[in-house]
Amino acid sequence: MESSLARKLGRFAPLGAAELAALAALEAKPRQVPAGTELVHERQIGHRAFILQQGWALAYKLLPDGGRQVIDFRVPGDFMGLRSVLLRTSDHSFAALTDLVVSEVPADRMIASFNELPRLGTAILWAASRDEAMVVEHLVNIGRRSALVRTAHLLVELGLRLQLVDMADTEGYDCPINQYQLADALGLTAIHVNRVLRQLRELGLVTFRDGRVTYQDLPRLRRLAGHHSGYLDQAIRAP
Amino acid sequence: MESSLARKLGRFAPLGAAELAALAALEAKPRQVPAGTELVHERQIGHRAFILQQGWALAYKLLPDGGRQVIDFRVPGDFMGLRSVLLRTSDHSFAALTDLVVSEVPADRMIASFNELPRLGTAILWAASRDEAMVVEHLVNIGRRSALVRTAHLLVELGLRLQLVDMADTEGYDCPINQYQLADALGLTAIHVNRVLRQLRELGLVTFRDGRVTYQDLPRLRRLAGHHSGYLDQAIRAP
DNA sequence: CGAATCGTTGAGGTCGCTCAATCATAGTGG
């Protein structure tokens, strides 16, 4: 059976048997991680990267005053800590939101794959670039959009990302995020998130309830969010 | 004379004669760009990357409602559009804040340099990683810090970045940003930025006036900003 | 049953925005 990562990469770069085999080798030793575990701690020495196979995780930074900013939610098929393969330390932390299945990817192994299979290397660099583009979009979202639009944007984006790994359809998707985590991602308080979610529901756009996001009117929701999916589904450059 | 990029990379990775020569070749054909020019337009097809040699530039995204979010200020020694070498299009725009001197770096040339001089490739990837870490820090800044702290943080960060290329000292630095641009970077209005700058001045921390940032009390300013420079001055991983 | 987690709602306060005006400086054309 194809992994989420293979499914995602395959949507943008046609992968041959050799690439699929190399990917399968990278994901060969899955490990269980219970919900709540911190996988990588900010400024931790070492260069560990993971491929997330099942479950949801958080990338976040903590502030001296106790505040937390969620940089991104990670879903199956995503990397975690790819950057720390290059830098000595990771600049943010990762924690398991649900029980996870991950594979740890040794840095040297990944670099070796790049050299042997340039097409795979390109695909993975594309994934890394896409991750950065998502952070930029998140920055725009927090910096310049109202709480309502901002929330809508995040919900739309998660849906699109999950579609790539067949975990969402046109109805909605399962989403184990709670309102506190959502607030820390959106730069809001949980209380205000609650009110915004209610507003989205009462506007007939989307409901967020019991671990499930259900679209009521996806076109209007996307219009409100002003979401351009370009940075998510753009084809990679021909190698 | 050594370029800003060479100076910056040299602080973190010892570069040999071969690497310095390759860098000099990449920067060989400088081009003048007048202030106000848009170098790369969002979603533009093509993969152009530039090395900024002199002057300041903006990386930003425009919103449908006319708003603008400044992702980052680019200073001498920085790349612009490195990501677009991988993706078909760039996901944000670049504009010249002042008159610039830039070198356009052909994608194939850069990739060739990587293969011939892995140490240089590592150094440049380190620079790209650092850029991403700065975006993440910016996200935290906007999402979870007050206007006062946020502004202090940006001013401190710019100073540290400029120090790497000998364009700042312990007194302060020249800074051609106006209050509108600062506002678009901080997710505030220019009017409020004005008040925050006054507050910083009246607190005896820093002045921002006539294109010059002057520290009044750098230690207190850094304490207020809660600035961890780790992501800026961290050594790169040994190749 | 008690404790913990998460969601929900209300009342009131404040940070940062909107709208509007004034001032300083530099450039531009007559």
Added chain:
DNA sequence: CCACTATGATTGAGCGACCTCAACGATTCG
């Protein structure tokens, strides 16, 4: 040399989005 304009900084008044504090309900779990 002098309007005239454009840009950027500055200040005031009033408002609203979002926060803080506080409480309560629903569900789950040991």
